[in-house]
Amino acid sequence: MTRRLVIDPVTRIEGHGKVTIQLDEANRVAGARLHVVEFRGFEKFIQGHPYWEAPVLLQRVCGICFVSHHLAGAKALDDIVGVGHASGQQITPTAEKIRRFGHYAQQLQSHVAAYFFLTAPEMLFGVDAAPEKRNVLGLVEADPEFVRRVVALRKWGQEAIVSVLGKRMHGISSVPGGVNDHLGPEARDRLLHGADGLIGLETVIAYAQEALELFYAYHDKERALIDGFAEVPALNMCLVDEGGNVDYYHGRLRIVDKNKNVVDEFDYHDYLDKFSEATEDWSYMKFPYLKALGREAGSVRVGPLARANVTRSYEDATPLAKAALERFHDYTGGKANDMTLHTNWARAIEILHSAEQLRNLLADPDLQGSNLVRSPSKSDWTGEGVGVVEAPRGTLLHHYGADRDGKVTFANLIVATTHNNTVINRTVKAVADAFLSERELITEGMMNAVEFGIRAYDPCLSCATHAIGQMPLVVSVFDADGTLVDERLRG
């Protein structure tokens, strides 16, 4: 008899997902899938709204990386009004640095939340620990002081976001062509030196290193499990600066293979020439791939592991993160790292990288500058824009069109978790093969291994289901050209 194993819902992730695993008569894994079971809808209903509303509405795609959506949208708006990198008319140094500051602060708090609250329980208690224990409550019971430090670190990141975006979530900083405020000296000093109930920057950097130490200790203890767990192939993509290293806010998109050879590098404004998105009937999340390579070979991985694979070195001004990345690179001897659980290692390195980048920005007087917005003339209006940033989970793209009245005519989003769809499904299959195939007894803990693999990507399934699309209560009939010829409600 064949058998189906189901995880519903996948937990300790953002959004709604489900895993199905099909076993054949011999209890071998015949198929394994992550189904994204939700969908919301932004791309259609944003149409007709004023273009400047787009980033504010579309940041509601995600509560954990709203700054990334806000900034990808802001960069698209820069293009629309005729400012920004595409036009050659740059936003002011203060504006760009304020945007970067909010972005790095979000990366810090998002990674801290994902790493400690969603992944650390397995590192400390094991993949097959009691399900009631594998969570933040279990962490509090085991080591309240540890949780107190994590809370303090995340709080600092959130307060840094507040200092430029006005509130902890869904705040506003960017406007077309710049930002709405600078960072005053009082707010800067509070973040640098701490205040009542708020740690200072040196403590932030010390606590950030604790994330890395936690991974090293776990790696020493469980090396065979971690290194052998879901080693899945994929190309690696991220935004890079002129030196070919990650730039979380701006750059060109670079894609490298297993040998770290550059497979392609391009201006993200050309993404439509590069990417297609396939759809399967069993998931609301699409499957993007490089057209030139096809779906199997051309699927990319994005996020911390991909960025660590693409990047050769961090800047000298972030020495702790730089050294940590060197150690990461040495481990695979010059090859790209495909080991799924090493994504947690890369995420810990990025927590430290963000903390050091924030320290450097806090020392930069441009953050106190007063030249905030570049206001182009009406004749500079282009009516179309693309914005890409490296969100905590990877490459995020917003693309808008607007008419002469400023109404949105078109919007397209490709978010990080959608890029990772194929590699996450490969991970689910690899873990299922290793942990579930031909077993006499399957336990809840073995099934949690599948979830542990998924959580390494810190997937944001809410982000990934922004597209308004299919209404499954409707039967649709298309002709050979894909034109909708009939539709009716299902009974």
Added chain:
Amino acid sequence: MSRRSEADTTFAHDLPATPMDPDAMAAREDKIQVAMIALCGCWGCTLSLLDMDENLLALLQKVNINRSSFTDIKKIPVRSAIGFVEGGVANEENIETLEHFRENCDVLIAVGACAIWGGVPAMRNMTPLAGCLREAYVDSVTRPLEQPPTIPYHPDIPRITKQVYPLHEVVKIDYFIPGCPPGAQVIRKVLDDLVNGRPFGIPAAINRYD
């Protein structure tokens, strides 16, 4: 949530699991039980709970969070005093989950704009279905033209409701906390009042709608 026959299906949460330490479990059972869920939203209200920072540790002295997207407890295990629900209702799974919460919680709280009136996702209620279909799967700028458009429809994924609904149009809701998201201090005030048996109240000074 599945529309296929489940005779051959085993759920992970029904498989044999490592037992929890009995003393730790007993300590949790003495506390006020809270169940949490995010339906069709952005997870922002759930994270806003974390934004009470060190006060969360104090709150956890009094309450136990059982079913939640922060835990691996997939169904509400015991009768719970408080159900904390973020997001609106956008598919049949949301309906089933919300009903599960209503059945197992004494007090159900709609948290945030999406739960209260549908929020930003409810903007899709303004759009005709045919236009939505065409936008995402027929006219999508990244659709591979060599393949016919595929539309997700499968027994393993829930069907989408025609409209996005606020929670109170589906089940009875006891309290509402506005905001996108509500600030952590508002969530803390409400939970602290309920835990200590005080009447529900949100002072205007800390309430906000954005």
